[in-house]
Amino acid sequence: MNSEALKQKPILIAVTGASGIIYVETLLEQLNKFNKELHIIISENAKKVIEFEKIDLTLFSNIKYSFDPKDIEAPPASGSTRYSAMIIIPCSMNTLAAISCGITLNLIHRAADCFLKQKRPLIICPRETPLSTIHLKNMLELSKAGAVIFPLMPAFYQNPKNIRELSYNLTARIIDLLGLKVMDIKDWQEIYREKRGL
Ligand SMILES: Cc1cc2nc3c(=O)[nH]c(=O)nc-3n(C[C@H](O)[C@H](O)[C@H](O)COP(=O)(O)O)c2cc1C
Numbered sequence: 563m564n565s566e567a568l569k570q571k572p573i574l575i576a577v578t579g580a581s582g583i584i585y586v587e588t589l590l591e592q593l594n595k596f597n598k599e600l601h602i603i604i605s606e607n608a609k610k611v612i613e614f615e616k617i618d619l620t621l622f623s624n625i626k627y628s629f630d631p632k633d634i635e636a637p638p639a640s641g642s643t644r645y646s647a648m649i650i651i652p653c654s655m656n657t658l659a660a661i662s663c664g665i666t667l668n669l670i671h672r673a674a675d676c677f678l679k680q681k682r683p684l685i686i687c688p689r690e691t692p693l694s695t696i697h698l699k700n701m702l703e704l705s706k707a708g709a710v711i712f713p714l715m716p717a718f719y720q721n722p723k724n725i726r727e728l729s730y731n732l733t734a735r736i737i738d739l740l741g742l743k744v745m746d747i748k749d750w751q752e753i754y755r756e757k758r759g760l
Pocket residue numbers: 577578579580581605606607608610611614653654655656657658689690
């Protein structure tokens with residue numbers, strides 16, 4: 563399958579038990595605008611964090627399938643299932659470690675393993691601070707294996723007015739990695755030109 567045909571395929575989103583569920587909300591909102599078919603896997607521990615952070619992810623109508631993380635027979639468990647990309651957001655250090663070691667204890671780990679072996683776009687958005695040598699080593703291994711490591715580190719030069727805007731600006735950068743542009747977000751070139759009156 564050529565890369566153009568692959569781009570038309572659904573996007574697989576995995577949510578794990580790290581803080582930052584608001585990032586999932588703004589990412590889904592942005593992907594909604596592109597009319598992309600979305601499949602989602604939410605880990606058991608992510609469900610607890612969702613409860614803590616009080617975010618309702620059920621509002622997004624473009625989620626076609628929500629797979630049980632224990633269902634190791636579900637389509638994302640096979641490399642023969644085509645997706646345009648997989649985004650793990652937020653990615654816990656636990657999930658990061660499992661994937662970097664090739665251990666597949668749930669459907670998220672297995673799907674990521676398939677993306678790596680099939681050399682397909684895998685975007686991993688870790689959230690932890692500070693980072694231990696083990697965390698850093700795991701990220702390096704995944705980067706070497708072909709994943710994009712996209713730490714959830716928001717920028718402030720766009721002068722976000724609230725947390726939601728901060729999150730929206732950051733997830734627009736993930737969309738950018740998919741070759742799409744969130745139209746209501748200014749890129750650095752636009753900010754620079756505006757600032758200099760160019
Ligand atoms: C409220 C809450 C916030 C958490 N935040 C983080 C975090 O930011 N990063 C992280 O690596 N783990 C975090 N954890 C711990 C993970 O949930 C835990 O390591 C879990 O085993 C991850 O499981 P999973 O990777 O299958 O989702 C948090 C746990 C809770 C309850």
